[in-house]
Amino acid sequence: MSSEEPPPPEEPAGTEAVPSAFAEGDLEPGEEWIEEYESEKKEVPKRRKVRHALGISVAVAVLLILVLWTLLSPQVLPESGDSYIESQTYANLGSYSGEMDIRILFDTLYVADAVWGVSVSGESNVYSGQPSTFLILVTKVDETMKNPWFVGTSIDLKKADLFIEGGDRVGTMVSESSEPFGPLAEVEATFDSPGAYECYVYVEMTIYCKMLIGFLPAKVLRMSVDLDVDILAS
Numbered sequence: 387m388s389s390e391e392p393p394p395p396e397e398p399a400g401t402e403a404v405p406s407a408f409a410e411g412d413l414e415p416g417e418e419w420i421e422e423y424e425s426e427k428k429e430v431p432k433r434r435k436v437r438h439a440l441g442i443s444v445a446v447a448v449l450l451i452l453v454l455w456t457l458l459s460p461q462v463l464p465e466s467g468d469s470y471i472e473s474q475t476y477a478n479l480g481s482y483s484g485e486m487d488i489r490i491l492f493d494t495l496y497v498a499d500a501v502w503g504v505s506v507s508g509e510s511n512v513y514s515g516q517p518s519t520f521l522i523l524v525t526k527v528d529e530t531m532k533n534p535w536f537v538g539t540s541i542d543l544k545k546a547d548l549f550i551e552g553g554d555r556v557g558t559m560v561s562e563s564s565e566p567f568g569p570l571a572e573v574e575a576t577f578d579s580p581g582a583y584e585c586y587v588y589v590e591m592t593i594y595c596k597m598l599i600g601f602l603p604a605k606v607l608r609m610s611v612d613l614d615v616d617i618l619a620s
Contacts, residue, residue: 452599459601460594462538463526466567470505470525477505479520480587482611483527488539488593490604497536497595497604501527504611506587514580514619520557522546522587525568535597539604542592546571551584551612577619587611 471481483503489496508520524543531538548557557575564570569591577583589611593604 455600459596460540460542462596463540463568464566465528466503466525467527468503470523470567471503471527473505476507476521476523479506479508479510480611480614481505482609484609486607488595488604490595490602496532498529498531498533498539500529500539500593502541502607502609503527504587504589504609506611506613510615511618511620512575512577514577517574517576518557520548520573520575520587522559522571522573522589523565523568524571524589524591536595537598538596540594540596540601541569541607542594543569543571543589544592544606545588545590546573547588548573548575549586549588551586556583556585577617580619582616582618585613585617587613 468483470476471483481504483501485499485501487496488498488500503525505523505525506520507523509518512518524541526539526541529539543559543562546559546562547555549555556577557573559571560574561572562569563572573587587610589609591607593607594601595604
């Protein structure tokens with residue numbers, strides 16, 4: 387038997403000695419993994435930046451909507467007094483004025499008191515069987531605001547028709563122009579047979595209330611106006 391001691395076993399190829407980091411006394415076992423995990427956690431606040439950017443985008447979008455809402459709101463119709471309902475140019479066939487209080491939100495919010503006027507002009511002598519033109523003007527005679535959040539009202543004319551008293555419609559709106567003092571509708575009417583006709587005008591319009599920012603539709607106003615003179619068709 388040989389008296390020599392056997393050599394120490396060789397380590398398997400490819401293995402490296404693991405440095406003993408905690409031999410220095412700085413770290414405890416497992417602290418290397420804790421430090422790496424904590425460094426990854428520091429990246430989480432990036433989500434806050436995303437939320438902050440989203441909040442700014444929403445605020446900008448809301449601001450743009452308010453600006454567009456205000457810019458697209460109809461212009462407040464000026465008060466004209468009795469100028470047009472007593473005018474021989476715009477009201478030679480008849481006129482009407484009536485007061486209405488304007489309330490919104492199921493009549494809980496009192497916005498304004500307004501007096502609206504309708505003036506009718508045209509020829510009283512027409513030819514039967516041929517179209518004749520009549521002009522219907524809608525104006526704001528007077529207005530008193532009742533709420534500080536609103537600055538005035540405007541209207542959008544929807545219908546303007548001419549009827550025979552107790553009979554059929556003989557004319558309807560074919561065009562409309564926006565005058566500084568109100569909408570002016572052109573109505574084309576035809577009387578089928580000769581005679582004297584008592585007529586009235588039917589007007590339908592939407593009232594808008596303009597606020598400091600934006601506007602709201604208030605209600606639909608319908609008015610009937612009897613003509614002061616008969617229409618004579620020959």
